[in-house]
Amino acid sequence: MEKQRIFVSIIAILLLALHVSSNYTEEEESDRIEALPGQPKVTFQQFSGYVTVNEVAGRALFYWLTEAIQDPLEKPLVVWLNGGPGCSSVAYGASEEVGPFRINKTASGLYLNKFSWNKLANLLFLETPAGVGFSYSNTSSDLLNTGDRLTAKDSLQFLIRWMKRFPRYKNRDVYVTGESYAGHYVPQLAREIVNHNAKAKHKINLKGFMVGNAVTDNYYDNLGTVTYWWSHAMISDKTYHQLISTCDFRQQKESNECESLYYYAMDQEFGNIDQYNIYAPPCNNSDGSTGATRRTMHLPHRPHRVFKELSGYDPCTEKYAEIYYNRPDVQKALHANTTRIPYKWTSCSETLNRNWKDTDDSILPIYKELIAAGLRIWVFSGDVDSVVPVTATRYSLAQLKLDTTIPWYPWYVKKQVGGWTEVYKGLTFATVRGAGHEVPLFKPRAAFQLLRSFLQGEPLPKKT
Structure with a gap:
């Protein structure tokens, strides 16, 4: 009797394994990650690899999918x-x-x-455009001619082709999220998806998008940034008034006089701070000096040169990533760098950043389109970021002139104020108290609550 029970159990396990494997296509299986070097044991499935978005140029984008820990077939794709x-x-x-x-x-x-x-959704991390991270192009000139438009079109092609590889996601609810200059990428991709769906037989089931500390509008972002510097005592009254009176914040390229003013502010008045979280300690360089000159920061209406976000409870996390993802065993496990890219994997591509060709002056017209299309739209802002600060986001969103449906109130997480929020007709705005530019790095619990409420389509929790 005992042997019979064991036999039945073995058959049940084999049938379950057969059922699980039947949910995956051959292409999916070739992208399966068995385990990453030094990875703890997990119960969820992982996949990574390349999707070619342009055969002629040889452009391929790298992705990493980490499926939901529980009930992945029932969870949306983020x-x-x-x-x-x-x-x-x-x-x-x-x-x-x-x-x-x-x-x-x-x-x-x-x-x-x-x-x-x-824990809440299936997560798809996309390195876009070609030239970022492991994503590549066989046409070297692509790295010198990329901008907003090509990024959006290639990202759409990626999603269309990725869903052919992963057909079980074709009818899944999809949400696009991101931060910083993805304040351009995310709404631009959402618009591409909406336009694609208007004429496509097989639609992408896009439900909404959410962006944090998002570059949004040239003029109001820059005005809000300089205002933040002054209101947080980072610059003097004199420098503030000079910046306001001298700089034309609508321009893509500032005058030499304006450039000199804000370089003076950063070099002489900011001091040794992490601009991505003004209250966090900067990462110390290996030579013992601090990170005051580790990056060149521009006003946020145009791309930042080599965007090194060394912020967080451990301000040196970027260094660990650059070591880990250059390891041959890690790349092999990820099915990455299969074409042997002739340059080192870096967290940010200075070549792309320096040669960015087109950037929208304002994303606000896209917001209006997508609000009219009925998408769920959330914008959040860590309030100790001085690069794309909360004042910049508030100035920009105010230009939409949306009606308020739920007035400004504090929202809570673990009986503490997580931030403040206001719900408008067509858009929800939320701040995250004490978070820097990378909100989930500094306030992971609060960021988790943001996603939960966003996916549920419910306002952030009030104090109970």
């Missing part, structure tokens, strides 16, 4: 994009923000993120 432009969603979104793993200080292995977003 696409995450990082900005820069030129920065990697693997380095930032996956490895220090919303992904299931964190990289340890020696870059020898991984540990679990308690507030990973794959």
Whole structure:
């Protein structure tokens, strides 16, 4: 009798395994990640690899899918994009923000993120455009001629072709999320999807998008940034008034006089701070000096040069990513760098950033289109970021002139104020108290609540 029970159990396990494997296509299976080096054991499935978006040019985008921990077939698909432009969603979104793993200080292995977003959804991290992270093009001139338009079109092609590879996601609810310069990428991709759906036989079931500390509008972003610097005592009254009177914030390229003013502000008045979280300690460089000159920051209406986000409870996380993802065993496990890209994997591509060709002056017209299309739209802002600060976002969104449906109120997480929020007709805005530019890095629990409420389509929780 005991042997019979064991036999029946074995048959049941084999049938279950057969059922699970039948849910995956051959193409999916070729992208399956068995385990990453130094990875703790997990119960969810992972896949990564390349999707060619342009055969003629040989452009291929790299992705990493971490499926939901529980009931993945019933959970929506959340696409995450990082900005820069030129920065990697693997380095930032996956490895220090919303992904299931964190990289340890020696870059020898991984540990679990308690507030990973794959507890709520299937997470798809996309490195876009070609030239970012592991994504590549066989046409070298592509890296010198990329901009907003090509990024949006290639990202749409990626999603269409990726869903052919993963057919079980074809009818799934889809949400696009991201931060910073993805304030361009996310709404632009959402618009591409809406336009595609208007004429496509097989539609992408886009339900909405959410962006954080998002580059939105040239003039109001820049005005809001300078105002934030002054209101947080980062610059003097004199410098503030000079910036306001001298700079034409609507221009893509400022005058030499204006450039000199804000370089003076950063070099002489900011001091040694992390501009992506003004209250966090900066990462110390290996030579013992601090990180005051580790990046060149521009006003946020145009791309930032090599967007090094060394912020967070551990301000040196980017260094760990650059060590870990250059390891041959890690690349092999990820099915990455299969064409042997002739340059080192970096968190951000300076080449792309420096040669960015087109950037929308304002994303606000796209917001109006997508509000009219009925998408769920949330915008959130960590309130100690001085690069794309909360004042910039508030000035920009005010131009939409939306009617308020739920007035401004504090929202709570674990009986503490997580931030403040206001719900408008067609858009929800929320701040995250004490969070820097990468909100989920600094306030993971609050960011987790943001996603939960966003996916549920419910306002953020009030104090109970």
